[in-house]
Structures are given as structure tokens and as C-alpha cells.
Amino acid sequence: MANIKYKTLIGLEIHVQLKTKTKMFCSCPTGFGGEANTRVCPVCLGMPGVLPVMNKKAYEFSVLAALALNCNIARFTKWDRKSYYYPDLPKNYQISQYDLPMSENGYIEIPTDGGETKKVRILRAHLEEDAGKNSHATGNYSQVDLNRAGTPLLEIVTEPDLRNGREVRSLAQQLQRIVRYLGVSEADMQKGHMRFEPNINLVGEIDGKEFKTAIAEIKNLNSFRALERSVDYETNRQLEEYLETRKGMGQVPKTTRGWDADREITVHQRSKEAANDYRYFPDPDLVPVVLDDAWFEQIKSRMVELPLAKERKFISKYGLSEYDAGVLTSERSMAEYFEEAIEAGGDAKRVCNFITQTGLKLANEAGKSFVDLGIEAKKLAKLSQMVSDGDINASAATSLISKMVESDEDPMVLAEKFNLIQKSDTAELEAIVEQVFAENPQAVEDARAGSKKEKKSRGFLMGQVMQKTKGQANPKVVSGILAKKLS
Amino acid sequence: MTKKLDYDEVREVALLARLELCDNEVEEFATQLSSILEYIEKLDELDTDDVEPLAHSLPIKNVFREDIPRECLSRDEALSNAPDTDGEFFIVPKILDDNSNA
Numbered sequence: 001m002a003n004i005k006y007k008t009l010i011g012l013e014i015h016v017q018l019k020t021k022t023k024m025f026c027s028c029p030t031g032f033g034g035e036a037n038t039r040v041c042p043v044c045l046g047m048p049g050v051l052p053v054m055n056k057k058a059y060e061f062s063v064l065a066a067l068a069l070n071c072n073i074a075r076f077t078k079w080d081r082k083s084y085y086y087p088d089l090p091k092n093y094q095i096s097q098y099d100l101p102m103s104e105n106g107y108i109e110i111p112t113d114g115g116e117t118k119k120v121r122i123l124r125a126h127l128e129e130d131a132g133k134n135s136h137a138t139g140n141y142s143q144v145d146l147n148r149a150g151t152p153l154l155e156i157v158t159e160p161d162l163r164n165g166r167e168v169r170s171l172a173q174q175l176q177r178i179v180r181y182l183g184v185s186e187a188d189m190q191k192g193h194m195r196f197e198p199n200i201n202l203v204g205e206i207d208g209k210e211f212k213t214a215i216a217e218i219k220n221l222n223s224f225r226a227l228e229r230s231v232d233y234e235t236n237r238q239l240e241e242y243l244e245t246r247k248g249m250g251q252v253p254k255t256t257r258g259w260d261a262d263r264e265i266t267v268h269q270r271s272k273e274a275a276n277d278y279r280y281f282p283d284p285d286l287v288p289v290v291l292d293d294a295w296f297e298q299i300k301s302r303m304v305e306l307p308l309a310k311e312r313k314f315i316s317k318y319g320l321s322e323y324d325a326g327v328l329t330s331e332r333s334m335a336e337y338f339e340e341a342i343e344a345g346g347d348a349k350r351v352c353n354f355i356t357q358t359g360l361k362l363a364n365e366a367g368k369s370f371v372d373l374g375i376e377a378k379k380l381a382k383l384s385q386m387v388s389d390g391d392i393n394a395s396a397a398t399s400l401i402s403k404m405v406e407s408d409e410d411p412m413v414l415a416e417k418f419n420l421i422q423k424s425d426t427a428e429l430e431a432i433v434e435q436v437f438a439e440n441p442q443a444v445e446d447a448r449a450g451s452k453k454e455k456k457s458r459g460f461l462m463g464q465v466m467q468k469t470k471g472q473a474n475p476k477v478v479s480g481i482l483a484k485k486l487s
Numbered sequence: 488m489t490k491k492l493d494y495d496e497v498r499e500v501a502l503l504a505r506l507e508l509c510d511n512e513v514e515e516f517a518t519q520l521s522s523i524l525e526y527i528e529k530l531d532e533l534d535t536d537d538v539e540p541l542a543h544s545l546p547i548k549n550v551f552r553e554d555i556p557r558e559c560l561s562r563d564e565a566l567s568n569a570p571d572t573d574g575e576f577f578i579v580p581k582i583l584d585d586n587s588n589a
Contacts, residue, residue, distance in 0.1 A: 020554050027557035036575045040565045041557075047568075056551035078542040085505050087579040100542070134582055143576035146565075277503055287547045 006204025011160035025052030044150035046091035071106030101126035165228035318348035346381035
């Protein structure tokens with residue numbers, strides 16, 4: 001058995017569609033769907049004689065995203081043509097950025113096991129235009145839809161700092177949260193708003209001899225799961241292949257492999273014998289962008305508290321578990337809602353449970369986000385206080401949350417209306433206890449302190465009180481009364 | 488005289504430009520392209536050490552549009568120049584090697 005040591009080097013090329021209303025260089029609307037070739041104009045169709053004009057919002061979105069990725073923002077950036085012969089971009093070039101990208105040298109922090117974070121370096125992030133969509137119908141032809149052509153894309157290239165599928169997935173999820181918090185992308189992988197192409201190879205030693213496998217790029221990943229599984233699959237595949245052939249980088253060309261989601265394997269697509277010759281050159285149709293201080297400050301002022309910072313705050317300041325903090329910060333609107341409810345006097349743990357246990361279930365059933373259920377944060381805070389004050393019990397709170405989805409009334413009013421207020425009045429409850437005692441003399445005897453059946457009988461008496469009060473007695477108060485009377 | 492560009496380089500450039508050249512044309516373009524390169528090389532005589540690289544020939548920067556949608560072409564208009572369509576899509580020869588890289 002060979003003595004094998006290796007690590008997997010994974011770098012990502014990421015494309016994030018920016019959520020602008022219009023395309024990068026023309027005024028056609030962006031958006032998923034739409035009938036084929038109905039969101040096109042002479043500019044994105046690559047007609048001769050047209051002039052592309054930059055979308056200001058797209059540039060500002062890219063600056064905001066690059067700032068969140070801790071990149072250096074270039075104060076001077078320009079546009080280049082990347083030669084590209086493929087029917088999904090009819091100009092035969094893609095407008096992109098080559099030697100002067102709008103940002104470079106950043107990092108993204110991802111959580112690792114044990115509550116630590118890891119910095120994954122970002123080589124660069126630049127703006128470019130998306131291509132159209134080819135579909136390969138049956139028959140001897142392909143169909144081209146150019147609706148997507150020209151949609152603004154932020155291309156992010158990481159250093160090969162990732163080591164396994166879990167880390168890759170974690171990065172993808174962090175990035176999704178970040179761009180959603182910033183409001184710069186919908187970042188839905190299924191819809192192709194966010195596309196990941198991992199580059200993978202292994203470096204290590206077999207029986208003391210160094211080895212390096214050839215790099216494979218994986219395409220066709222449209223879920224977090226596919227991303228994670230494909231990376232782990234490819235790691236094992238490369239190791240096995242190397243052990244069998246003993247041929248690595250230099251002897252085997254770089255390849256592109258496609259993920260087959262049904263079979264959960266990567267499939268060879270093609271070899272890249274030579275580096276692509278894109279023949280970049282500055283686009284004469286487009287003028288450079290100069291970001292001056294005033295404009296830069298204005299964009300910076302739109303920065304929000306980022307999800308990982310919020311998540312850490314929820315753990316340290318509010319004492320939430322890592323899991324709960326992760327769930328609450330998965331959507332900015334929900335995280336901000338939570339903070340608003342705490343501000344309004346809600347108990348952190350309780351409000352968190354209201355949202356993550358009851359709220360999200362209701363939201364799911366309604367096919368909405370939690371915030372769109374329309375419960376005001378301050379009302380949820382009040383509900384939390386009602387539980388703390390003993391006005392209602394936890395199960396009443398749960399049922400009140402669903403009533404609050406349907407009604408704008410104050411939770412206290414709703415609690416009264418649906419008879420959910422707990423009886424905490426000692427005098428009133430004492431009278432009921434007396435009554436129960438009178439009806440159950442044997443149980444009272446058995447429940448005296450020190451009796452063998454003490455625990456069971458007290459439980460029985462408590463049950464009787466609950467029955468008489470239709471479950472509305474405050475169990476804490478009742479058990480206090482029982483303890484006093486039976487001591 | 489050795490040419491600036493040999494036949495293989497001309498074939499490579501032709502491939503990149505998706506042009507199909509016969510042998511006569513390869514020879515012809517090797518000569519033409521070589522003399523073009525030679526002519527351009529005159530620029531090397533200029534000392535540009537203290538000259539900033541130029542990103543654009545016009546002294547203009549920051550030309551933007553606002554993010555406001557405007558009307559597109561109708562689909563019929565969009566497809567009207569296409570050599571082949573099915574009324575919805577542009578039809579192109581079947582793409583086997585999906586080399587989409589955008």
C-alpha cells in the first residue's frame with residue numbers, strides 16, 4: 001500500500017449577475033425568463049455601427065460588491081474586448097476587463113469547523129457582459145436566445161485557497177448572502193444568477209515522491225449541493241486516476257469536465273491543449289471610468305453591515321447559537337427584523353424561536369419570506385414580553401403567531417379574544433386548588449411532602465387544576481400554591 | 488528574406504479569425520502581413536519611456552446611462568437579419584463543443 005499524502009487545491013471562477021433593471025451597455029431590460037429574443041436591441045445583437053453606453057448602476061453595484069469582498073478598488077478602469085467566437089455573443093467579442101480591472105486583491109471569510117474563519121484570497125473582480133443562451137434541440141441545429149446577452153456580470157476569481165467541497169459550498173453561501181445583503185444580485189444558483197466553476201488539482205507525495213495532477217475545471221453546477229459533491233468527487237477521481245496512470249500535470253493537458261447531476265459524477269468534456277488566445281485589446285467604443293473621492297465616498301456610504309459580522313454579533317451580543325445566528329442572518333430582511341424586535345424589548349432567544357421555529361414554518365407554508373408574512377417586529381417583541389410576564393404560555397404564543405399573520409390586532413387583544421391569557425391571579429387560582437383538593441382527598445394525602453407517590457400525585461392535582469381552568473392556569477403559580485399547601 | 492510571419496503563424500491567425508485559407512492565400516497573406524508588421528515597427532523608433540499608456544484615444548471619461556429600461560426591438564425585427572430562424576430563436580449549425588466561456 002502506497003504511502004499517500006496530498007492536498008486539494010481549489011480555486012473558483014465565479015460569475016454573479018448584477019440586479020440592474022437594464023443590461024450593461026444598452027437599455028434592454030434584464031431578467032430571467034421572458035420569451036426568447038424579446039429583450040434585445042441593435043447593441044446587444046451586435047449590429048454594425050451601434051455604440052454601447054455603460055450602465056452607471058452596474059458599475060456602482062460592482063464597486064459595492066468588491067468593497068464587501070475587501071478588494072482594492074481601482075480609481076481608473078477601462079474596457080477591453082475579449083475575442084470570442086460563439087453564437088451566444090454575436091459581436092464575436094465579449095466586453096470585459098483585462099489589465100485594469102475595477103478591483104483586485106481581496107478576500108472572503110468563510111466559517112470553518114470549530115467557529116474559526118478562513119480567509120480565501122480573491123485575485124480580482126471585474127465587470128463584463130453575459131452571453132446569450134444556446135439550446136441544443138434535437139435535429140442538426142442549435143437555437144440561440146440573446147435575451148441574456150449583455151446582462152452585467154461580476155466575475156470573481158479566487159486564489160486556489162480552498163481544500164474541499166464543504167469549504168467551496170461555504171464560500172458560495174457566504175457570497176450569496178453578501179450580494180443579497182448588498183442588494184446587488186438575486187444570486188439564485190438554479191436561475192444562473194450565480195455560477196461557479198471550480199478549478200481543481202491535487203499536490204502531494206506518494207512514497208516520498210512528489211506529484212501534481214493536471215487541473216480540471218468543472219462546469220454545469222447549479223446548486224450548492226452539486227458544487228460540494230462535484231469537488232469531492234473530482235478530488236477522489238483525480239487521485240485514483242493518478243494512482244492508475246502515474247501521469248500528472250505536464251503529461252496530461254488541462255481538461256474541462258461537466259457535472260452529471262443524475263449520476264453524481266464529472267464527465268470529460270474537452271482537453272485544453274493550448275491556452276486560449278483571446279487577443280484582448282482596449283474597446284474603442286467605451287471610455288474609461290475614473291472614480292473620484294466624492295463618488296467613491298457616496299458609494300461607500302451605501303455599505304451595510306455584512307452577514308458574517310451580523311452573525312458574529314448575534315452570537316456574542318445576544319447569546320444565540322451558531323445555528324440560530326446562521327438561520328436569522330440568511331436573509332438581511334429577517335436579520336434586521338430580528339434586531340428591530342430586540343430593540344423593541346423582545347427577549348433574544350424567545351424572539352429567535354418565534355422566527356426560526358414558528359415563523360419560518362408559516363412562511364414556508366405560505367410560500368413567502370418570513371418578513372413578508374407581515375407581522376410587525378414590535379408586535380412580536382410584545383408577544384415575547386407577554387410570555388416573559390407570564391400572561392401567556394409558550395404554546396399560546398405559537399398559536400398567536402399564526403393569528404398575527406392574519407390580523408393586525410395587538411397580540412394582547414388577540415390573546416384575550418382567543419382566551420389564551422394565563423390565569424396568574426393567586427387568589428383566584430388558590431380557590432380552584434381548594435376545590436380540586438376537596439374533590440380528591442386521597443390524591444392530596446398521597447401528594448404530601450415525603451410521600452412515596454408525591455411526584456405523581458402532584459402531577460395529577462396540577463392536571464385537575466388545568467382541566468378546570470381549560471389549560472389557562474399559569475403552571476408556575478399553580479405549582480407554587482401546591483408546594484405551599486402540601487408542605 | 489525571412490518573413491516576419493511564417494506560414495504556420497498565418498494559419499494560426501486564420502484559425503483564430505475562423506478563416507479558411509488555401510495554400511496560395513497563406514503565402515500571399517504571409518507576405519502582406521509581414522510587410523504590415525514591418526511598417527508598424529517604425530513606431531518602435533519612437534522613445535515612449537515617459538509616455539503614459541493610452542486607454543482611449545479621446546480625452547473623455549465616465550460616460551454613463553441611467554438604469555432605465557427602454558423599448559426593445561420586436562422579435563420579428565430582431566430575427567429579420569438572421570440567415571436562419573424558427574420564428575423564436577436564431578438557428579445556427581449544431582454546437583457540439585460547448586465552449587461557452589462568458
